[in-house]
Amino acid sequence: MNVLVIGSGGREHALCWKLAQNPRVSRVIAAPGNGGTAREAVNFPVKDDDIPGLIALAKAENVGLVVVGPEAPLVAGIADALAAEGIPCFGPDAYAAQLEGSKAFAKNVMRAAGVPTADFEVFDDAEAAKAYIRRQGAPLVVKADGLAAGKGVVVASTVDEALEAIDDMMVAKSFGAAGARVVVEAALAGEEASFLAFCDGENFALLPSAQDHKAVGEGDTGPNTGGMGAYSPAPVLPQEKYAETAELVIRPILTHLKAQGHPFKGVLYAGLMFTKEGPLVLEYNVRFGDPECQPLLMRLESDLLDILFACAEGRLTPDMVRVRPETALCVVLAAPGYPGGYPKGMEITGLDEADDLARRDPGCKVFQAGTAVAGGTTVTNGGRVLGVTALGADLAEAKAKAYELVAKVGFTGCYFRRDIGDKGIARSKK
Numbered sequence: 001m002n003v004l005v006i007g008s009g010g011r012e013h014a015l016c017w018k019l020a021q022n023p024r025v026s027r028v029i030a031a032p033g034n035g036g037t038a039r040e041a042v043n044f045p046v047k048d049d050d051i052p053g054l055i056a057l058a059k060a061e062n063v064g065l066v067v068v069g070p071e072a073p074l075v076a077g078i079a080d081a082l083a084a085e086g087i088p089c090f091g092p093d094a095y096a097a098q099l100e101g102s103k104a105f106a107k108n109v110m111r112a113a114g115v116p117t118a119d120f121e122v123f124d125d126a127e128a129a130k131a132y133i134r135r136q137g138a139p140l141v142v143k144a145d146g147l148a149a150g151k152g153v154v155v156a157s158t159v160d161e162a163l164e165a166i167d168d169m170m171v172a173k174s175f176g177a178a179g180a181r182v183v184v185e186a187a188l189a190g191e192e193a194s195f196l197a198f199c200d201g202e203n204f205a206l207l208p209s210a211q212d213h214k215a216v217g218e219g220d221t222g223p224n225t226g227g228m229g230a231y232s233p234a235p236v237l238p239q240e241k242y243a244e245t246a247e248l249v250i251r252p253i254l255t256h257l258k259a260q261g262h263p264f265k266g267v268l269y270a271g272l273m274f275t276k277e278g279p280l281v282l283e284y285n286v287r288f289g290d291p292e293c294q295p296l297l298m299r300l301e302s303d304l305l306d307i308l309f310a311c312a313e314g315r316l317t318p319d320m321v322r323v324r325p326e327t328a329l330c331v332v333l334a335a336p337g338y339p340g341g342y343p344k345g346m347e348i349t350g351l352d353e354a355d356d357l358a359r360r361d362p363g364c365k366v367f368q369a370g371t372a373v374a375g376g377t378t379v380t381n382g383g384r385v386l387g388v389t390a391l392g393a394d395l396a397e398a399k400a401k402a403y404e405l406v407a408k409v410g411f412t413g414c415y416f417r418r419d420i421g422d423k424g425i426a427r428s429k430k
């Protein structure tokens with residue numbers, strides 16, 4: 001069986017790595033892939049938003065399952081197009097993908113399904129949004145409705161900041177059509193965690209909790225990025241709370257979407273804020289998180305292909321997802337300047353030694369993200385370049401092991417946070 005993985009990040013390298021471990025998989029194909037997927041799979045230069053190109057590739061390569069990494073192709077309807085061709089797909093249809101593609105859609109579904117989330121209003125008109133902001137007062141959060149690569153959210157501590165965000169999104173249109181509609185919601189305070197579930201349209205099987213590090217700087221300072229590191233489990237959401245949390249934030253969404261005629265198949269990712277009143281949903285993603293996927297897959301004991309097929313075919317059971325008890329932690333190595341402008345094409349050292357180590361110790365792996373192979377050399381090709389991931393008996397050990405591995409790889413100007421995992425370590429000591 002041939003499997004096609006769509007995307008080019010660290011998440012997709014991890015997916016290819018895990019899928020290649022199944023002996024029934026003859027070939028893993030990545031489109032467009034990166035320098036890391038080239039080591040586990042075969043790359044085809046088809047972009048992740050080229051739906052006709054991806055369908056043609058899946059047919060030409062006789063693909064038995066398509067695994068969609070990023071949100072853009074899901075929102076654009078890749079699952080619907082594959083269904084029309086009779087090709088199994090892991091990922092929701094375009095209707096259900098609006099959970100991530102439209103913040104207004106997501107908030108309205110949460111309201112209808114009774115999922116706890118911050119109070120909100122949706123606006124298509126800048127003046128109406130501003131009047132609401134002045135009435136509510138700060139702090140408030142202003143969100144562009146559409147996909148904005150994680151940059152369309154402004155947490156405003158003053159009314160002026162919130163008004164400025166409206167001007168930026170709705171008047172100056174800095175996010176294009178994505179900002180024509182906005183959600184204005186109450187600001188929440190607390191610690192965040194990611195909670196992901198495999199879903200087959202009706203049933204779900206939980207993954208363990210994880211925590212991302214969105215800010216570029218240590219101590220969660222500076223601008224937001226796609227994620228500078230992650231670990232699993234996250235002590236803020238311990239295992240004994242998984243079942244009740246799932247009833248609160250996963251089951252109601254599956255029930256609602258099924259009733260709408262669009263059963264959700266794929267990974268449903270709830271971004272949670274643990275407030276004093278309990279967990280509230282900040283956002284849904286309709287795919288694995290990046291970098292959360294890297295530590296989660298390192299902990300996954302069961303075969304990934306079996307789970308993904310069970311999701312695509314509607315026969316998932318919770319016991320299909322077995323997870324190692326250890327903690328896994330991923331440190332992202334970024335290009336200098338990220339998340340602003342950054343150089344590309346810098347040679348990356350230490351990758352072959354890291355791969356040798358990974359063969360000896362499956363609890364050590366350097367996942368590649370923004371990389372490419374040029375003339376036999378792996379070079380940087382994006383902002384987030386590597387996801388150095390390690391498994392340890394506890395969070396402190398996973399952290400120590402991951403940073404040991406970080407020291408073995410690098411490139412000119414390589415930047416990483418040194419405090420990945422610290423929030424969890426502090427909480428475990430409480």
Ligand code: AMP
Pocket residue numbers: 118141143150153155185186187188189192214271282283
């Ligand atoms: P989102 O894409 O909706 O998850 O927002 C991105 C980030 O903005 C979240 O991870 C939070 O750190 C922050 N954020 C979003 N909504 C809120 C909120 N209602 N209150 C406080 N922070 C928020």
Ligand code: GLY
Pocket residue numbers: 212226227285288289290291292
């Ligand atoms: N790491 C957050 C995300 O994938 O959206």
